Amino acid sequence: MNEMLEMTLWQLVTAYIFIVILLAIVRWRKIPREKEIIIATLRMTIQLVLVGYVLMFIFENEKMIYSVIVIIIMEIFAVYNIYKRTKQSLSRDLKKIIAFSMVSGTLFAFLYFDFIVVRFSPWYDPRYFIPIAGMLIGNSMTGITLGVSSLIEGFTSRKKEVEAALMLGAPPKKASQGIVNHAFDSAILPTINSMVGMGIVFLPGMMTGVILSGAGPMDAIKYQIAIMLGITGSVSISVILFLYFGYKTFFNNHAQLKL
Amino acid sequence: MFSINQLVFKDIINVRKLEIESGKIYCLFGESGSGKSTLLKMFNSMLTPDQGKITYKDESIADLDPIQLRREVVMLGQDPIVFEGTVRDNLLIGLQFAAKEVVANQVLTELLKELHLAKDLDEEADKLSGGEQQRLAFGRVLLMDAEVYLMDEPTSALDENTETVIMDLFTKKVRNAGKTAIMVTHSKGIAEKYSDEIIYMTDILMKEGTLS
Numbered sequence: 001m002n003e004m005l006e007m008t009l010w011q012l013v014t015a016y017i018f019i020v021i022l023l024a025i026v027r028w029r030k031i032p033r034e035k036e037i038i039i040a041t042l043r044m045t046i047q048l049v050l051v052g053y054v055l056m057f058i059f060e061n062e063k064m065i066y067s068v069i070v071i072i073i074m075e076i077f078a079v080y081n082i083y084k085r086t087k088q089s090l091s092r093d094l095k096k097i098i099a100f101s102m103v104s105g106t107l108f109a110f111l112y113f114d115f116i117v118v119r120f121s122p123w124y125d126p127r128y129f130i131p132i133a134g135m136l137i138g139n140s141m142t143g144i145t146l147g148v149s150s151l152i153e154g155f156t157s158r159k160k161e162v163e164a165a166l167m168l169g170a171p172p173k174k175a176s177q178g179i180v181n182h183a184f185d186s187a188i189l190p191t192i193n194s195m196v197g198m199g200i201v202f203l204p205g206m207m208t209g210v211i212l213s214g215a216g217p218m219d220a221i222k223y224q225i226a227i228m229l230g231i232t233g234s235v236s237i238s239v240i241l242f243l244y245f246g247y248k249t250f251f252n253n254h255a256q257l258k259l
Numbered sequence: 260m261f262s263i264n265q266l267v268f269k270d271i272i273n274v275r276k277l278e279i280e281s282g283k284i285y286c287l288f289g290e291s292g293s294g295k296s297t298l299l300k301m302f303n304s305m306l307t308p309d310q311g312k313i314t315y316k317d318e319s320i321a322d323l324d325p326i327q328l329r330r331e332v333v334m335l336g337q338d339p340i341v342f343e344g345t346v347r348d349n350l351l352i353g354l355q356f357a358a359k360e361v362v363a364n365q366v367l368t369e370l371l372k373e374l375h376l377a378k379d380l381d382e383e384a385d386k387l388s389g390g391e392q393q394r395l396a397f398g399r400v401l402l403m404d405a406e407v408y409l410m411d412e413p414t415s416a417l418d419e420n421t422e423t424v425i426m427d428l429f430t431k432k433v434r435n436a437g438k439t440a441i442m443v444t445h446s447k448g449i450a451e452k453y454s455d456e457i458i459y460m461t462d463i464l465m466k467e468g469t470l471s
């Protein structure tokens with residue numbers, strides 16, 4: 001049924017020649033990055049092989065609980081990754097809001113995608129459930145990370161401006177509007193840009209996968225359009241939730257800036 | 260109008276008693292770092308004291324809605340702030356922040372004249388010089404139609420002549436409307452010339468342990 005090309009192990013091994021070339025260049029140019037390149041290659045290989053075994057198991061034992069466990073792990077990983085990737089220190093309240101907006105934004109977008117748009121059957125079919133959840137969560141994670149940095153940076157660098165607004169009787173929401181809008185912009189821009197480049201600059205993962213699995217290009221493109229819209233929805237909902245609650249953590253209950 | 264009782268904030272402010280009467284202009288005078296800005300921010304809830312009480316119209320400021328309070332007790336901070344946009348945007352933004360009715364261009368042009376700001380309403384505000392930006396921020400606060408004006412060194416970036424123009428304008432407006440003002444100043448001359456009462460930081464600040 002599928003005309004997916006089988007690749008032998010030896011063929012795969014030949015692909016590592018790219019790394020060998022890279023290593024040769026790096027050594028020749030005396031760039032001290034050999035260790036990092038080797039470690040990155042090994043990690044990539046081992047991680048993917050392990051994931052392969054896990055997915056094999058999950059695909060063979062198509063059970064709801066496995067799909068649910070996978071999405072929970074992805075959410076937890078994504079939330080911690082945001083904490084780790086943010087260079088500024090995060091308040092307890094802000095961390096809670098990051099977790100909340102990440103999980104509820106992606107879940108809402110995902111469930112809509114699953115039950116209304118594509119209608120996987122069964123709804124937890126791991127072949128669709130896992131990669132699509134991964135894409136929504138991954139993109140929202142990047143969006144919120146950018147939003148968090150921009151929000152903290154904005155409040156730090158524009159502290160005096162926010163205070164001047166408060167001194168004139170502005171509610172915190174109005175006093176931070178410029179900062180919040182800017183944070184939304186920086187969080188959402190990569191997603192918008194990737195829609196613009198879609199199909200011309202890159203054929204993204206979803207479509208490559210569907211084409212490789214033997215479906216026709218038009219089917220693949222329908223999926224790709226749907227997933228791009230889903231990603232945009234997921235990123236916007238999680239970023240909006242984050243900003244809507246997040247800016248409030250910079251103020252105390254006397255409408256004073258807590259910095 | 261305001262009444263301060265045993266007010267403590269960190270080790271910066273320690274004021275046993277201070278009364279501010281309605282309809283008067285006060286100057287807060289003291290050397291740099293003596294806590295003038297810190298004290299001023301207590302009057303409109305930009306800072307909350309650690310101990311003690313400050314009341315506005317017989318109500319504890321801690322119990323008032325800070326946003327409503329700041330619409331009556333408006334403040335000009337020590338660093339002049341210019342917001343993104345034109346001169347007009349900058350004058351009107353305070354009214355918009357406070358959800359008050361905006362005023363006509365005519366009023367704004369008139370105000371620019373009074374401030375000795377020979378600028379067009381449509382000019383970008385970030386192109387203005389330091390002294391011009393300070394007058395712009397000053398004009399923004401004047402438009403607010405407040406009960407009390409808290410002004411933190413409002414003329415620090417101005418030359419002597421312009422300072423006189425601005426102080427004349429300000430005190431005239433406040434007095435004509437019967438409003439109250441507390442102004443931080445670095446200049447003894449200004450304090451003596453324009454205020455009804457001078458509050459010396461050295462007089463009101465208590466040393467640790469002298470609270471009765």
Ligand SMILES: Nc1ncnc2c1ncn2[C@@H]1O[C@H](COP(=O)(O)OP(=O)(O)O)[C@@H](O)[C@H]1O
Nearest residue numbers: 269271289290291292293294295296297298443
């Ligand atoms: N939020 C704050 N926390 C701790 N110390 C502060 C704070 N703000 C100002 N200070 C310190 O308090 C002192 C008084 O500051 P300030 O009120 O700005 O003085 P002034 O306006 O009279 O020059 C200074 O030593 C300043 O460094």
Ligand SMILES: [Mg+2]
Nearest residue numbers: 295296297337
């Ligand atoms: Mg000061």
